[in-house]
Structure formats: structure tokens, C-alpha cells
Amino acid sequence: MLRGIKANTVRRLGQATSVILLLAAFLVLTALKPDRPPDQRPDQRPDQRRAGRTMRAAEFLDALGVNTHVGSDPYNDPAKIASLLSYLGIRNIRQSSPINALSLSNMQALGKLGARFDLIINGGGPVDLAGALATARKLAPYLNAIEGVNEAAIWPISYGGLGGVDAAVALQKDLHAAVKADPALSGAAVYIFTLGGVDPAAFPSIGNLSAYTDYANIHSYPPHGLRPCFVIHAAIDGGRTNAPSKPVVITETGYYTLPQNAGWGGVPEAMQANYLLDLLLDEAAAGVSRTYLYDLIDDGIDLMQTEREDHFGLFHHNGSPKLAATAIRNLTTLLADPVAGSGILPLDGLPFTATGIPYDHTGNTMQLQKSDGTHVIAAWNEQQPWDPDTQAAAPVQHIPVTVDLQRSYRTVLIYDPTVGTAPLETLHDASQVVLDLTDHPLLVVIPP
Secondary structure: OEEOOEEOOOHHHHHHHHHHHHHHHHHHHHHOOOOOOOOOOOOOOOOEEEOOOEEEHHHHHHOEEEEOOOOOOOOOOHHHHHHHHHHHOOOEEEEEOOOOHHHHHHHHHHHHOOOEEEEEOOOOOEOOHHHHHHHHHOOHHHEEEEEOOOOOOOOOOEEOOEEHHHHHHHHHHHHHHHHHHOOOOOOOEEEOOOOOOOOHHHOHHHOOOHHHOOEEEEEOOOOOOOOHHHOHHHHHHHHOOOOOOOOEEEEEEOOOOOOOOOOOOOOOHHHHHHHHHHHHHHHHHOOOOEEEEOOOEOOOOOOOOOOHHHHOOOEOOOOOEOHHHHHHHHHHHHHOOOOOOOOOOOOOOOOOEEEOOOOOOOEEEEEEEOOOOOEEEEEEEOOOOEEOOOOEEOOOOOEEEEEEEEEEEEEEEEEOOOOOOOOOEEEEEEEEEEEEEOOOOEEEEEOO
């Protein structure tokens, strides 16, 4: 999506081909899946499994990120951008390397305000690695990672006498070696370059680059209003083939809020919010190390309502929050762990079963634990009520889910992040919770 500091519409055309290939792979994989998932006991129904992954709430929150375009309108006020990030409860941003002194100054100011960067080496032409690293050193205190070029199959580069994807491979090898050898930069992770629009298997010459990156790097955009779960696992399996032994980051993913633009399949704001909450939990449950949503703010003022690239933001162009921004804020507020890093209790995992979750298809559960021993059970199911062809939404299905906590707890609270941060229900001396699950996550919170 990123080219220099401004989005470009061309990338979606290639991405459509990519998702079609990934969906085909997904269908093959699901056709071959075993009759019983490996974490389901023989005596359990398919919709009654014990919880899968348990992770710390602080780890989940640190896995959240968002793309920005510092250096272009509306990103040129560091204090404003910092306030939007604070609103979301996110500090990790993915950003192209600055191309002038003002952009660099704004990024340094943003870093001082708490932002941490995945810094992309600018592509789309000849690449000066030495110059890019000199700029990176000026941002070194604020770096999470340095990333190879963005979508090399769409924005070809030249480097070392090579062109296109071969140049991206050569650059990746030199980038990894240079970062690891540089005392100022060696604390930053190295992300592999992305291709954009194609699976790495389409370029056999890439080979296995696991030795030249710390993370596999994937872009995944569900098309035509598809649920995240129908794309994510295929995207991970297909997109990591150029670094199969490495953990995964997804550096671009999202939905745009221009439903009438059916070319890719925009969705209404409410569905963007629901899908993004589902997506963040899907990717955490799948072991994705960090997810960067695309993007923070709508890139332009689209008076004619025809430019889908101007509608991917979590915030409108004027900085007002979309429903997705509010829902993410509610989620991060509910999961906030103010004492993380001090007096942390062991990650013990609360025993429970959830009956009614369509685990084999669109639903899932995972558990998050705060440092004080608070346990949060997230339960979600993904539905697809929006039809981009008819521009109409069907009623969502209500699924009763029973969460058996195995013992009685003095207080149990139920939250819906799409509604707010006040509990929907407070139970006392409860050993069982009944949820009305629709198309977005609900949280069951058991205080310590």
C-alpha cells in the first residue's frame, strides 16, 4: 500500500490476484484438515473445546500497530498523531523512511511522544542503502524494526546492478547484515520485504531468506466483505514461504469504508469495526507477532465518494474517530494492564469450556491474563452480513454460547467492546456464563 509517503490505488489490482490465490490455498487446506482438531478431546463436541492460546494482555496490546504517512497531509502534526494513537491505545506505527528534513523532524517528535516505528526502506526506484541507514540512525531510539522495501512486485527497485524482485532479495541480504553489524541499529528487528499482489511462490528465485530476516512479513486484505478468518490462515501459510522458519508479522491489513465502491468491496463503518476486532483476535490466536492495520487516517477528502484509497483510515480525514477507532479504543481500555512488568503473576490459564462456539468454521476463543491475575476470555464469531453486490446487510445470527468456568467466582463481568467500557452484565457467585454471540467479540472478565 505504501509508496514513499502516499498511498496509490494500483496496488489493489495486484492484491486481488493474491487473495484469490490465497483463498484457493485456504480451500485446499480446509479440505484436508483432520476430522477432529488437535486440541479437541474425543469426548467433546466440535463446538465445545477447551481454550487454545493464553497470552498476557500486555503482550496482546504490544502486538497492535497501525500504518501512517508522516510527510503528507493529514499527518504533519506530531501532537495530533500522538493524540490519535493514544486514543487507540496503540504506539507501534509502520512508516516509510522520511524523505526530507521536515518529515524526519516530525517523526523524531512523534518518537519523543511515545511512538515506535517499523521503518520501511523506501523503494520505487534506485535504493541508497547507506543513505537509508544513516537516516535510520537518527530515529534509532524509537525503532521497533527496519523493513525491506514495500511491495517490490508492484513498485520495482534497482539495487546493486539488479532490478525488480532480484534487487529486493540482494537488498534484503545487505540490509540484514548492515543492521546486525551496526551498534546503533542492532537492537531493531529486521522485517523481510513484501511483494504485493503475489504469493512468494510465484518467484522461485527468492528461495528461503530466513537467514536474512527476523520475521516473515505478510500483507492480507480480505476482499468483497469477506470475514477475516477466511483469508488470514491462507495468507500466513502462503505469504511466509520466503522465510518459513521465522515468526510472522502482518504489516498491512484492513477494510475501507466506502461500501458503494464494489471494485474491491468496501464495507460500512460498523462492519469495519466488527471485522477489525475479529481480525486482531484471529491473528493473535494464530501466533502473529504484530499486526499493523491500514491505516490511521483517511488519506484524502473524497467529496465525490469514489476513491477507495481515501477510506481505509480508523479516523476520518479531519481526525474524528470512525466506529472502528472507538471499538479498538474500548478493547485496549478493557485490556489495559497498568502494572505490567511489575509483580507479574504466572501465566496460569483459567480452565473453561465454551459450548456453542462454531470452532471448526468461524468462531474461536482465547484467554488473556493481566499482571494482577485478572483473566479475560474473549469469544467471537465471524459472520458476513454485508453483500457488496446488493449493497445490503442481512440480519446477523444470534448464537447462544455457554461458558463453563469449572468453579464459582465471586464476580464475573461481561463486556462488548463495540458498545463501550461499562459491563453489559455483572454476575455474582457465578460458575457459568451465557453469551449472545453475533458477529464481533465479547469479553468475559474474572477479576483476581
